[in-house]
Amino acid sequence: MIFDSANNNRLIVASRAAEIIMEEGVTDYLFAKKKAAKSLGLLTSDNLPSNHEIDNALKEYQNIFQEQVDSETIVKIKKEALNIMTLFKDFNPHLTGQLLEGLIPKFPKIQINLFTDNLKEVEYILLNKNIAFDIKKLYPNCIIVVGGEHPTALPENTLQKNDFIDVIILGEGEETFLNLIECIDKNLDYRNVKGIAYKNENGNIVTNERRTRITNIDDIPYPDWDNWSINEYIDHQQITGVNLGRGIPILGTRGCPYDCTFCSNDRMWTKRFIMRSPKNIVDEMEFMKKKYNVTAFSFMDSTFIINNKKVIAFCEELIKRDISVSYQLPAGTRCEAINQELVNFLEKSGLEKLSLAPESGSEEIRKIIKKKIDYKKFIEAVKMLSKSKISVGCFIVIGFPEDNKKQFGKQ
Numbered sequence: 001m002i003f004d005s006a007n008n009n010r011l012i013v014a015s016r017a018a019e020i021i022m023e024e025g026v027t028d029y030l031f032a033k034k035k036a037a038k039s040l041g042l043l044t045s046d047n048l049p050s051n052h053e054i055d056n057a058l059k060e061y062q063n064i065f066q067e068q069v070d071s072e073t074i075v076k077i078k079k080e081a082l083n084i085m086t087l088f089k090d091f092n093p094h095l096t097g098q099l100l101e102g103l104i105p106k107f108p109k110i111q112i113n114l115f116t117d118n119l120k121e122v123e124y125i126l127l128n129k130n131i132a133f134d135i136k137k138l139y140p141n142c143i144i145v146v147g148g149e150h151p152t153a154l155p156e157n158t159l160q161k162n163d164f165i166d167v168i169i170l171g172e173g174e175e176t177f178l179n180l181i182e183c184i185d186k187n188l189d190y191r192n193v194k195g196i197a198y199k200n201e202n203g204n205i206v207t208n209e210r211r212t213r214i215t216n217i218d219d220i221p222y223p224d225w226d227n228w229s230i231n232e233y234i235d236h237q238q239i240t241g242v243n244l245g246r247g248i249p250i251l252g253t254r255g256c257p258y259d260c261t262f263c264s265n266d267r268m269w270t271k272r273f274i275m276r277s278p279k280n281i282v283d284e285m286e287f288m289k290k291k292y293n294v295t296a297f298s299f300m301d302s303t304f305i306i307n308n309k310k311v312i313a314f315c316e317e318l319i320k321r322d323i324s325v326s327y328q329l330p331a332g333t334r335c336e337a338i339n340q341e342l343v344n345f346l347e348k349s350g351l352e353k354l355s356l357a358p359e360s361g362s363e364e365i366r367k368i369i370k371k372k373i374d375y376k377k378f379i380e381a382v383k384m385l386s387k388s389k390i391s392v393g394c395f396i397v398i399g400f401p402e403d404n405k406k407q408f409g410k411q
């Protein structure tokens with residue numbers, strides 16, 4: 001990615017040091033620096049800011065505080081600043097170890113900016129908009145392409161809000177993105193490519209016809225980990241779920257047949273649920289084990305357990321091949337297909353953790369959001385899983401528009 005973490009950390013420390021100087025009347029810059037770095041857990045020689053950086057941070061604070069006079073606002077701003085600092089502290093920019101300048105020459109014709117919109121506006125502005133902005137500044141003629149569930153669900157909104165985005169890939173990226181690049185490479189008009197949205201010369205948003213879903217998903221090549229810093233990815237535990245060792249994400253299925261009201265799943269994948277063949281999934285696991293010594297897999301599926309028989313066939317394949325790996329389903333799965341036989345297979349095949357997603361303890365809310373969960377079945381599934389070695393988690397959403405104190409009581 002693009003951020004230079006050492007530099008960011010220095011600025012965070014400078015900012016905190018400036019606060020310490022203001023709050024505690026400290027005059028010794030070195031003392032303030034060390035105290036700030038220590039309180040943020042960033043105490044290495046690389047992270048200590050220069051006096052000049054602290055002066056700048058102080059000036060920024062003073063500018064803000066001169067304009068905002070009441071103490072309530074000051075407290076609010078400071079809290080916000082701390083939130084931002086925490087965000088930076090937690091954000092680990094050495095994920096791929098590539099700086100913007102180093103990344104661009106590798107892709108001279110087209111630049112890719114990959115993001116999921118976030119509820120937190122501040123994170124959005126800092127981490128996403130700036131990246132696109134920086135790329136455009138360096139390479140004004142580049143084409144910025146985004147994809148993923150958010151822009152697919154809301155292409156107009158995404159293009160309207162983000163001047164720097166040129167093209168959105170709607171839905172699955174494999175065919176559409178390739179087609180787009182081929183067009184650009186041959187100097188053809190890419191605006192005819194199926195499955196994209198873009199802004200035309202009059203500023204109007206055009207959404208092209210969507211491509212049909214890829215059905216032969218066994219034929220999709222494995223992720224190209226050779227072109228990615230896989231060891232850094234593993235070391236920084238970028239995977240979702242609990243730490244089970246050297247872990248990477250994997251996908252066993254695409255889509256979900258349900259239609260919960262709050263979920264953008266159907267816009268992304270339609271309601272068609274497709275599972276890879278057990279052999280194909282385990283082939284990838286074995287390949288990753290042999291090539292990169294990966295021993296733990298996090299399934300990123302929207303809902304892995306839909307078809308009881310197919311999941312059992314996957315477990316059987318994994319047990320038969322005996323490749324000594326563990327796996328987890330942290331993204332939330334349906335409970336309808338879970339029975340004792342399946343739990344036994346899941347446990348035997350190395351499943352360590354699974355999450356269910358009832359979303360609410362209130363039957364009324366579940367009805368409103370069309371969760372379609374049979375509560376009795378759900379409780380049975382939790383009981384069966386709890387008796388096994390598999391640890392089970394549940395996703396609960398707090399704050400559906402219809403939620404109130406009474407509903408919370410049922411959580």
Ligand code: B12
Pocket residue numbers: 112113114115116117118119145146147148149150151153169171172173174177238239240249251263264265300301302303331
């Ligand atoms: C893993 C995951 C996470 C992990 C990511 C960790 C990691 N290192 O990967 C964590 C836990 C951090 C996470 C956090 C959040 N997540 Co999440 N997450 C997922 C999950 C389960 C899997 C993503 C994935 O790998 N999918 C598999 C790949 C193959 O699919 P894909 O990403 O859609 O990519 C395909 C296409 O979209 C396209 N494509 C995608 N990007 C791009 C980019 C380009 C340039 C191109 C050309 C194509 C392209 O090509 C791909 C292949 O076809 C999805 C659900 C799902 N099954 O997709 C939710 C999901 C993406 N998350 C979601 C949400 C809401 C969040 C949070 C906002 C939750 C919260 N309230 O905090 C945060 C946001 C974090 C952030 N900063 O953006 C929603 C997004 C909804 C939306 N409309 O945007 C999803 C869809 C779940 C859901 N159904 O509600 N998430």
Ligand code: SF4
Pocket residue numbers: 256257258259260263264265302303334357
């Ligand atoms: S079950 Fe999960 S993935 Fe499927 S529609 Fe509901 S929330 Fe979305």
